[in-house]
Amino acid sequence: METIAARYDAPATICQSYMTEFDIECPKCQRLALIIAGNPYFFNNAQLKCGYCGHSELSADLIRYKVSVRRNCDTCGKLISKVIPHSKAPVDAFAIACPTCSEVRIYKPRNELYTHPHNDPGAGLAPIFGVPLWLQGNIRGNLFWAYNRQHLHAIKEYVGAKLRERQTTTHTTMVEKLPQFIKEAKNREAILKLIEKLERK
Numbered sequence: 001m002e003t004i005a006a007r008y009d010a011p012a013t014i015c016q017s018y019m020t021e022f023d024i025e026c027p028k029c030q031r032l033a034l035i036i037a038g039n040p041y042f043f044n045n046a047q048l049k050c051g052y053c054g055h056s057e058l059s060a061d062l063i064r065y066k067v068s069v070r071r072n073c074d075t076c077g078k079l080i081s082k083v084i085p086h087s088k089a090p091v092d093a094f095a096i097a098c099p100t101c102s103e104v105r106i107y108k109p110r111n112e113l114y115t116h117p118h119n120d121p122g123a124g125l126a127p128i129f130g131v132p133l134w135l136q137g138n139i140r141g142n143l144f145w146a147y148n149r150q151h152l153h154a155i156k157e158y159v160g161a162k163l164r165e166r167q168t169t170t171h172t173t174m175v176e177k178l179p180q181f182i183k184e185a186k187n188r189e190a191i192l193k194l195i196e197k198l199e200r201k
């Protein structure tokens, strides 16, 4: 085990400092792939790239529209309701036959934009594309994860330090936001062991 400073004195970084790149599991071949987010606050130009199978995705391609018409027929007054849940493009006009009186009319639907990730947001997933983070493991029933190797190293320095003083009072740092199980002394050895395993992964 390499020696770690007893006192924690790393720079007072915030979570976003690490959210420019994510090491992830490729959704096609399940090997190590990379998301380059660039801007940690806006993921609209992010790119997923796998060096093994060549798979790539753009966050712009995740945009979908929920297209819906819900109104009363102007002939018979009965409800007309129609939804296209995952349209890749917005729809301007929509011909619908009334289910009650069969009158066909062109309606202007509502287009609600959203991004459609691989999975719904959750622990251990990249905050964009919804794919599993590469660096993750279990500590006594708790999920430990890191965005990338730099993030993993920053957590390692914090966990390994015996003395942790508050680095700054101007903002909440990344390490202050770590879940409680990572901060607990009783988990220190287990977490450091897992981190070393992830460093070799």
Ligand SMILES: [Zn+2]
Binding pocket: 026, 027, 028, 029, 030, 031, 033, 050, 051, 052, 053, 054, 055
């Ligand atoms: Zn791949």
Ligand SMILES: [Zn+2]
Binding pocket: 073, 074, 075, 076, 077, 078, 098, 099, 100, 101, 102, 103
């Ligand atoms: Zn009708």
